[in-house]
Amino acid sequence: MKNILILLLLPLFLVSGNLKLINGTIKAHTEVLGDTTINPSSSKIGTKLTIRRAITSIKGEIYISAKSLISDNKSRDEHMYKTLKADSYKNISYKINSIKSSNGKYQLIGKLNFGGKIKSLNVNANIIQKGSNISLSSNFSIKVSDYGIKPPKLLFLSVRDKIDISVKLNLKK
Template sequence: MKNLILALGVILCLGGFVSNIPAKKKVIADTGSSTFMYALRHPLHSFEGVSKSFNGIGVYNEESEKLEIIAVKVAVNSFDSGNSNRDSHVIETIDALKYPSVTFTAEDISYVGDKVTAKGKLVFHGQTKPFTVVGVQELNKGVLSISGDFNVNMIEFGVEPPSLMGMSTDEEIMVSFDFKFKL
């Protein structure tokens, strides 16, 4: 009987500690409702490419209603600009056979209101560099949305910008995203 009372006491005490641990859960971006795209500017025209072949995963703190960790991986050859020749040229320029994906991971995520700042690492063209992405978070009807945009300088990652008719695109790839996580 003493052991039973002692065991119950331990369980009750541990229950108090356990209830103070924030509830965290893995969340996965819904690729059907999420978007990931890039844009490039060329002296003669600008164009965009959209990918539906990406993975976004995070750790969501249910108590604070915030992401604590995020990781995103996108297949370079999955972008569709509506022009297969252009897509092939971009894939060739970025060495997609050698470097098939781009990833971003962050464990340092901070919030000011609905503004989200994720400091992490970007892996592009086989090079890993510290990188910061800023976005906006919205929570609506059980769906966590994180959206934003950022620029990646191709030269900094060892990529020569694609060219057309002897003229190169801008060095900056403009990336925009809108991830939807069902909670």
């Protein structure tokens, strides 16, 4: 009986595996209303992703250190880290709970942990598999106020509440 159970469960372990991050970037974009753009990015990405057989079976976490986000202005970055409470909430992460597929398009169903607040966030993604290589890209927006973060002000200028986010990952089975 024990041998039969092992034979039945063995295929489950053989088709499931970790996805290794080859490279990637996460970019953010916002604006100081009426003044300038702010475009921090990071390529220091961590992942804990698994896949069974199909792309829709990908689950796990994508994360960055909040302080790995760097723009073209170091002083502004320091203000950004303070606004994001990066000393208290070191990582920004997205947990993929499931993936839906419809007509070759994908939707990631998950939760974003941003500034210490976790909220459900579903985003559209392009996912392409070629052999053992998988590329995942997504563009979406969030409001920082939804995560309990007040957009900073500089004199009479305010930073926009909305952040546009671009994610590009190259993974390998």
